[in-house]
Amino acid sequence: MHNKDPMVVLRTEYSRGGRNSATVRMKLKSLLNASGTEVVFKADDKMDQVVLDKKDCTYSYFADPMYAFMDDEYNQFEVESENMGDAIQYLEDNMPVEVVFYDGKAISVELPTSVVREVTYTEPAVKGDTSGKVMKPAKLATGFEIPVPSFVETGDKIEIDTRTHEYRKRV
Amino acid sequence: MLWDIFCKVIDNHGDIGVCWRLAADLGSRGESVRLWVDDASALAWLAPHGASGVQTHGWHEADAATAGDVVVEAFGCDPPAPFVERMPRMAPAPVWINLEYLSAEAYVERSHGLASPVMAGPGRGLTKWFFYPGFTERTGGLIREHGLMQKRAAFDASQWLAEQGIESLPNERLMSLFCYGDAPVEALIERAAASPTLLLATPGHASRLAQAALGPSMRRCLLRCIALPWLTQPQFDRLLWACDLNFVRGEDSFVRAQWAGNPFVWQAYPQDDGVHLEKVDAFLARHLDDAPASTAAAIKSWWTWWNGAGPLPRGSDGGDETHAWETVSKHWTQSLAAAPDLTTRLLGFVKKVR
Numbered sequence A: 001m002h003n004k005d006p007m008v009v010l011r012t013e014y015s016r017g018g019r020n021s022a023t024v025r026m027k028l029k030s031l032l033n034a035s036g037t038e039v040v041f042k043a044d045d046k047m048d049q050v051v052l053d054k055k056d057c058t059y060s061y062f063a064d065p066m067y068a069f070m071d072d073e074y075n076q077f078e079v080e081s082e083n084m085g086d087a088i089q090y091l092e093d094n095m096p097v098e099v100v101f102y103d104g105k106a107i108s109v110e111l112p113t114s115v116v117r118e119v120t121y122t123e124p125a126v127k128g129d130t131s132g133k134v135m136k137p138a139k140l141a142t143g144f145e146i147p148v149p150s151f152v153e154t155g156d157k158i159e160i161d162t163r164t165h166e167y168r169k170r171v
Numbered sequence B: 001m002l003w004d005i006f007c008k009v010i011d012n013h014g015d016i017g018v019c020w021r022l023a024a025d026l027g028s029r030g031e032s033v034r035l036w037v038d039d040a041s042a043l044a045w046l047a048p049h050g051a052s053g054v055q056t057h058g059w060h061e062a063d064a065a066t067a068g069d070v071v072v073e074a075f076g077c078d079p080p081a082p083f084v085e086r087m088p089r090m091a092p093a094p095v096w097i098n099l100e101y102l103s104a105e106a107y108v109e110r111s112h113g114l115a116s117p118v119m120a121g122p123g124r125g126l127t128k129w130f131f132y133p134g135f136t137e138r139t140g141g142l143i144r145e146h147g148l149m150q151k152r153a154a155f156d157a158s159q160w161l162a163e164q165g166i167e168s169l170p171n172e173r174l175m176s177l178f179c180y181g182d183a184p185v186e187a188l189i190e191r192a193a194a195s196p197t198l199l200l201a202t203p204g205h206a207s208r209l210a211q212a213a214l215g216p217s218m219r220r221c222l223l224r225c226i227a228l229p230w231l232t233q234p235q236f237d238r239l240l241w242a243c244d245l246n247f248v249r250g251e252d253s254f255v256r257a258q259w260a261g262n263p264f265v266w267q268a269y270p271q272d273d274g275v276h277l278e279k280v281d282a283f284l285a286r287h288l289d290d291a292p293a294s295t296a297a298a299i300k301s302w303w304t305w306w307n308g309a310g311p312l313p314r315g316s317d318g319g320d321e322t323h324a325w326e327t328v329s330k331h332w333t334q335s336l337a338a339a340p341d342l343t344t345r346l347l348g349f350v351k352k353v354r
Helices: A085-090 B014-028 B059-064 B081-089 B104-111 B148-154 B157-164 B185-192 B203-216 B233-243 B252-260 B278-287 B293-306 B319-337 B341-352
Strands: A007-016 A020-032 A036-042 A053-063 A066-068 A076-080 A096-102 A106-110 A115-116 A135-139 A145-149 A157-161 A168-170 B001-006 B031-035 B054-058 B070-076 B095-099 B115-117 B126-131 B171-176 B197-202 B223-227 B244-249 B265-269
Touching: A007 A066, A007 A106, A007 B104, A053 A076, A066 A106, A076 A106, A085 A106, A145 A168, A168 B059, B001 B014, B001 B059, B014 B031, B014 B054, B014 B070, B014 B233, B014 B341, B031 B059, B054 B059, B059 B081, B104 B233, B115 B197, B126 B341, B148 B233, B148 B252, B157 B233, B171 B185, B171 B233, B185 B197, B185 B203, B185 B223, B197 B203, B203 B223, B223 B319, B233 B252, B244 B252, B252 B265, B252 B319, B278 B293, B293 B319
Parallel strands: A036 B115, B001 B031, B001 B070, B031 B054, B070 B095, B095 B126, B171 B197, B171 B244, B197 B223, B244 B265
Antiparallel strands: A007 A020, A020 A036, A053 A066, A053 A096, A066 A076, A096 A106, A115 A157, A135 A145, A157 A168, B115 B126
């Protein structure tokens, strides 16, 4: 809730500040009037969360501008692409998600905290560098790029933290 | 306006250094400032004469105080709950600023000036504003007192050194040292000792590491070392102005080295997972943007090594690139000095959101 308006978080940016602190910048959209705003919080700030209904579904297809999801009883729910937020970066067919509802309407999706995705392209690995400290961009099937250690190669499957978009490990 | 600046001293002296400097700068511009700090001991040597317009108070004295017009929590330090509890009942409520950490990273521009709704705790319902120091027009800028650059231009290094009882020998290069406990000071000394060098080590880690490396003689080959006393902020500025190469750390001295306009190497506050190296890289990307490639590579090699992320650089302290490094530093200082300073921007920001 923000100023008594229920908001959906469209984008988040987690940033490390000084002295092991962190902040989170959010792009919000009102569920009532579609107005948007950007805010920032310290990573340990407390906030009110609206209690929402959630349902396990899988991703079915995209019919612009709606993303369609289906539950295990073949009920279909559609979420506006604008409300998909960062979930779009990791979508693939039949992917399990939680569809989030407000007042009976599907408003967004929540991803698992980590996913495994194939690297569709990254620059060839530098021989000998196994430290994992040198990073390079790697592209996923959705076109989304995340930094990965230099030893990761095209075709590798990697585990990604969907909350911070950080590489966790090669699978 | 009446400003309340809250400062928690976590470690080292950066917290109180930055907060005192901001408080003093506001005070010099006619603002009234109350600096609430949990450990004011460093002010005894950092600012023994106080500053016009600034009153210093113990942290818990704020429990019984009512906020002024602007409340600044430095580095997200959360003012005392009793003080914050009274804020929502004020009309108008004070402007509440979180003065964030300095960084050259891109997220700073995206986050600077954003609102932070307070949704829980004693300040619930209020809005806090995140104010980020930075190096670009889209950030909060850097603290720079009125007249600083004029004082810098008029500075006589020889006279100042003499006043401090420091005699530098002909052809002796002056280096200042202010670092964290894991800085590779032994290796720095070993490298620097090949050329006439006077190393001026600040109290704390720098002096301790230098003394451990040099022993009681405080000498090695062509290097001499003097352990300095605690310096006031203005005197620390003059130390940086007087030296040919400055090793600085954290936030406050990092900024002051940039106003000095001399070559400097920054040691970032070490953080988990090495994320501080990203901050070093982000700064160098801006700082060296216009530098010739060879100069940029030389400077970067020193910074990388000093932050524990690369090998000891070849050559001697910049070697053939020394003059070019000086040019880079001066150019950087001039570009920063052309922009409005942080206090000016902060005053403007408060006026806008009030």
